[in-house]
Amino acid sequence: MSRLFLSDRIPYDTGTNAISRLLERLRRQGVEVLNLTETNPVKAGFVFPLEALHAGIVQESISGYDPHPRGLQEAREAIAGYYEEHGIHVHPEAIYCTSSTSEAYSMLFKLLADPGDEILVPEPSYPLFDYLALFEALKPVPFRLGYGKGAKPMVNRDSVETVCSNRTRALIIVNPNNPTGSYLDEDDRKFLTEFCRRRGIALIVDEVFHDYCFLETKPPSVLSQEMPCLQFTLNGLSKTLCLPQMKLSWFVVSGPLRYQRKAQSRLDILLDFYLSVNTPVQVAAPVLLSRREEIQEAVRLRCRDNLAFLQSTMKEIDGIDVYPVEGGWSVVMKVWRIDDEEEFVLRLLEDHHVLMHPGYFYNFIDGENLVLSLLPSIETFRDGIRRFVKAIYDW
Numbered sequence: 001m002s003r004l005f006l007s008d009r010i011p012y013d014t015g016t017n018a019i020s021r022l023l024e025r026l027r028r029q030g031v032e033v034l035n036l037t038e039t040n041p042v043k044a045g046f047v048f049p050l051e052a053l054h055a056g057i058v059q060e061s062i063s064g065y066d067p068h069p070r071g072l073q074e075a076r077e078a079i080a081g082y083y084e085e086h087g088i089h090v091h092p093e094a095i096y097c098t099s100s101t102s103e104a105y106s107m108l109f110k111l112l113a114d115p116g117d118e119i120l121v122p123e124p125s126y127p128l129f130d131y132l133a134l135f136e137a138l139k140p141v142p143f144r145l146g147y148g149k150g151a152k153p154m155v156n157r158d159s160v161e162t163v164c165s166n167r168t169r170a171l172i173i174v175n176p177n178n179p180t181g182s183y184l185d186e187d188d189r190k191f192l193t194e195f196c197r198r199r200g201i202a203l204i205v206d207e208v209f210h211d212y213c214f215l216e217t218k219p220p221s222v223l224s225q226e227m228p229c230l231q232f233t234l235n236g237l238s239k240t241l242c243l244p245q246m247k248l249s250w251f252v253v254s255g256p257l258r259y260q261r262k263a264q265s266r267l268d269i270l271l272d273f274y275l276s277v278n279t280p281v282q283v284a285a286p287v288l289l290s291r292r293e294e295i296q297e298a299v300r301l302r303c304r305d306n307l308a309f310l311q312s313t314m315k316e317i318d319g320i321d322v323y324p325v326e327g328g329w330s331v332v333m334k335v336w337r338i339d340d341e342e343e344f345v346l347r348l349l350e351d352h353h354v355l356m357h358p359g360y361f362y363n364f365i366d367g368e369n370l371v372l373s374l375l376p377s378i379e380t381f382r383d384g385i386r387r388f389v390k391a392i393y394d395w
Ligand SMILES: Cc1ncc(COP(=O)(O)O)c(C=O)c1O
Pocket: 039, 099, 100, 101, 102, 103, 126, 174, 178, 206, 208, 236, 238, 239, 244, 249
């Protein structure tokens, strides 16, 4: 038999696990599972006004094709307008459109690093970073976000200093973090920008959940602060407008001008080879972004309601702490009474037909955390939490 060579960039262990296999079996048996991990806004019932989608997309200019590596001027101006509404001046020329935030990471990794170089990724956080780095033949190197006294995860600065090597090329931070819902602390931000400046590496800040704030005053975007290092700030319609199907994201280049120029001259070449963002969504961007408040307010209301229900229910139960959430779509519970997250999640699914994520999916290391989405409908969420309480008492 002849041989077939394939790249090692794609790990084999991304397929099924015990939870996905059980879920599949239950679905085959016709069991209705309450999915408290749903983060697809469309599946959670957030439907963008159809007439705005029509008005945005059905325009004469969609029949033309005059691409630009940074994205169409009208799309970039609309995105600059989004920041203007937040009191931040971003020049449209500093904006690059991509088809997803994941794609933005892959472009930035190509810009910043060579095969074998290292990217510092936060833990616990969004689990895709490891894979996105591996797909570019880079090595993801974790640094810890540790829960401090106030139960707000802070950057473990020793961990950052220790894991940084002469192959490190970028550091990622998520603001607010997924799934802990914590906005980047101002002291941590200063530490990270100064650290990146000193090490000559770039800071990548993922702000896809930035608008979904539970605090009275929303912490400012990192784009409104001074930046001593080369910085890339990511966002997109998939979270900002609950429109993952539209495939439009972006990143903003900022920092010292000479670094920006160097980065942008290379980015212009790189993105010109892909031109991956379709014209209709870019043409529609101004109309879509103008409807931001309606959809975001609906999501915030749902998340607040679900969070309040969770907090009031868990207050009555010993051995469960709901970590404070400042923003985002997720919440983490520390469940002191379980010593094996996965075993508990499997039992909850098998016996009570409720799906939650074990903390290790997000690189929590103490084995006692459960991660929930705040997006499910009020009925699904409440029913799921009531069944969870039963499961806890049965445990
Ligand atoms: C922190 C974070 N960044 C990026 C993404 C992916 O966004 P996109 O759908 O634009 O690729 C997600 C998706 O959940 C996320 O949680």
